[in-house]
Amino acid sequence: MRCYGCLKEISSKSQYCPTCKKNIFDNIDIKPLSFDKEEFYTFRAQNTDRMSISGVQDKISLKFSDNNILEPAKANGRYILKPVPRSHDVASKLGDMPANEHISMQISKQIFKLNTAENCLVEFKDGELAYLTKRFDYQKIEGIVKKAEQEDFASILGYTEELQDKNYKYESSYEDIAEGIKKYVSASVPAIEEFYKRIILNYLISNGDAHLKNFSLLRYPNRDDYILSPNYDLLFTSYHLKDEPAITALELFSEYETTAYGAMGYYTLEDFEVFGKMLNIPNKRLVKIFKDIMNIEPEVYELVSHSYLSDEAKEAYIRSYEQRLKKSLLYYIDSYKFKKESILVNGLSL
Ligand SMILES: [Zn+2]
Structure with a gap:
């Protein structure tokens, strides 16, 4: 398969190449998310007022739990997750939206060599792909976040x-x-x-x-x-x-x-x-x-x-x-x- 981060060919055992695993997930082994898109929208609806990330497209913050599982975060999330939007407007071809944002960001990073937020695709529990980006406003400087x-x-x-x-x-x-x-x-x-x-x-x-x-x-x-x-x-x-x-x-x-x-x-x-x-x-x-x-x-x-x-x-x-x-x-x-x-x-x- 191709790495969900940089799109390079990798063995199918892992979804991310070692470089992406390090840059995006600080070397934590990443598995498909423990929830699906419906649970995403439930969390989103319950926490709308508390989310600090703005914008029109539905998104939630994620962070790693103590046992290294990526889960929805009410505060201090380190990642932003954007799934396929919920609209059923077939003409807008929204099913391609996560991969569209991902390839656009990868062109920025890999080909135009611009300073680009770390990003990748990630699987929901049922295998559906969503777009994930690492928040750049948090950074480890001399070991301290x-x-x-x-x-x-x-x-x-x-x-x-x-x-x-x-x-x-x-x-x-x-x-x-x-x-x-x-x-x-x-x-x-x-x-x-x-x-x-x-x-x-x-x-x-x-x-x-x-x-x-x-x-x-x-x-x-x-x-x-x-x-x-x-x-x-x-x-x-x-x-x-x-x-x-x-x-x-x-x-x-x-x-x-x-x-x-x-x-x-x-x-x-x-x-x-x-x-x-x-x-x-x-x-x-x-x-x-x-x-x-x-x-x-x-x-x-x-x-x-x-x-x-x-x-x-x-x-x-x-x-x-x-x-x-x-x-x-x-x-x-x-x-x-x-x-x-x-x-x-x-x-x-x-
Ligand atoms: Zn990669």
Whole structure:
């Protein structure tokens, strides 16, 4: 079988390779969960008000019991479990949702090499798969578990339902988040480049839900500085939402609009180039980022083919990624001025 974490081929005796067992479960032998999805929903319903993890999708916290069994936690959970949502809307293909989040997170971690929350699939008692992620706000530092203070960008930029409206999470721009990173993260140069790559990843995997609350800063006890949190909540949302209105959850720019965007109505290389320059990413770094993106394309498809998605979802994932990469991102029109001037385009020899 393939490891429920990294998707590498392993002997069927274990569900996780040694590396994933160590990174995700601190070397504890993990068995299928001792409860099923119905019991999950019962626990979820009984504890809704007490759960500290927010969001729309149903999820509960888990932690290891004294005898190393993963079980629902009312407080201080170290893992977040997300099963197939309960809706019976067949058109939304929700059965693929856990594997979709898992493969999206693995592409972020293994192929884009982004700092990504530890994650895997896990079996319920009856064998049904759910998505599991390890909370990154708890970390062992010099043998002691410390809890970081986590602030998402809705809170950092002051966006609330009261001040804006119920869509407040979508009413800012990635440029505003980048400004926040520059302001609060002391090592902001690598954090900005990491953030930039995350925006490109979200664009390529068609994640229309990378909103303000899906970017956060962390601060550990006795530290003054903030760091960018690992990447989390990644999903090829277009697969489940057929008429998704936006290409990206937030606009790239607060006010600016490129010629290409004006003509095409979606972001292309010109937008990402201008955005990269706006974030002060040097041209040679931008060229490298885009060369890497061209080079890793086959690796993305290989990993998707090894994922736990249904065959239909694998095909849709690859088709959508290819479309975003080759028809949207790398699209340009001969007459556009930026083609001649662009170092990026020259660097890529498109
Ligand atoms: Zn593994």
